[in-house]
Amino acid sequence: CPYPVSAGSLPDHMARSKRFPAQIAEAAMLEYTAQALNPLFTLYAKSSLREELHRAGNTAALDLLAHRLDTEPWSVYEVRRVLTPGRSDHCKLWHGLRCALCLKLAENAAVLPSEWARCKDCQTIRGHRCQRRDPLCSDSERKGTIWRSVRRVGTLTRRQACGSLERFASRPGRELEHTASGVPGYAFGFDRLVTVQRGGSFPAVERQFVAAPAAVPSKARGGFETAWRSAAGLAAAAAAAGERSAEGLLTGV
Structure with missing residues (x-):
């Protein structure tokens, strides 16, 4: 694997990254986009590749990443997830x-x-x-299968995508969440708006809008809409009441 994650191999990996800043910036770009859609998607278990490059003093790779984030196309994404209950001990x-x-x-x-x-x-x-079919077969305290839908809205500049998300979040009852960069001097943070919060038991649903590089196509697991309606029920219908369509992000209507 070109991206070893063990603590012992990390120094050697960081040393190699200084010889290949363009390639490591590509990996950091992929990680940034994945992390925008899901904060848990970092290359390393306890830190991001960006943070490791900062610790190693690899400003060449970080500058390349910053340039790509500022110049490549961005979009606004609607990300929905359905988390089903896991199998109970009775069922097993x-x-x-x-x-x-x-x-x-x-x-x-x-x-x-x-x-x-x-x-x-x-x-x-x-x-x-x-x-x-037996209610005893599902355990509401255990997480089962995760279904995800990603919908990309438009192709914009970074400034336009972030501005659209800010306007969408400016309505009463909404709040834009900002995750700090983690690397001083670089705009590597994330902006997201959560419109449906995940509950504490399963099944659960969540819905959020994020601004990120336009590298991820719209996609959903087969049968997602049926699973979403089944898991969401009346709670999701109430949470979605008054929501603008994702297309409204671009028009400001």
């Missing part, structure tokens, strides 16, 4: 594929296999998906 115990021994025991007991608890070996068998 009773629902799923069974080994030959458990099937034989169920047959001898004249019960359906689904009515015979799975042994520890059975619980390691993969490939079966419970339909979650």
Whole structure:
């Protein structure tokens, strides 16, 4: 891997990055865009590549990144996520594929296999998906599958994209969130507007608008809209009441 993450290899990696500032700036650009859509998407577990380059004194790479962020096209993104509940212990115990021994025991007991608890070996068998028809199969305290939709609105300059987001956030009840740069002297911060906050249990939904380089196409997992409506229900409908369409960001209407 050209981007080792272990603490022992980081100094060597930073030394190599000084020999290839353009290539490392490309990696930092990808990381910045990913982090704009999801703050957790940093190259390193406890810091970003930008911060490591700053610690290493690699101003050449940082200057290249700053130039690209100021000159390349930007956009405003609508990012929505659906977080489903995870499987409960009850579901893992009773629902799923069974080994030959458990099937034989169920047959001898004249019960359906689904009515015979799975042994520890059975619980390691993969490939079966419970339909979650039983409410006991879902655990609202466990995070399950994450569905995401990204919608890109327009192609703008950085100033225009950030200005559109600021205007969108200027309505009563909204607040623009700014994440500081983390690298002194460089405009590497992020602006986002969260219009639907994630709840503390699952299923949960969240919706936010962010300004970022126009490198990510609009995309969504198949069936996302159905999953969104199912998870959001009346709560999402109430939160979305009065929301402008994303296209309104560009027109100011």
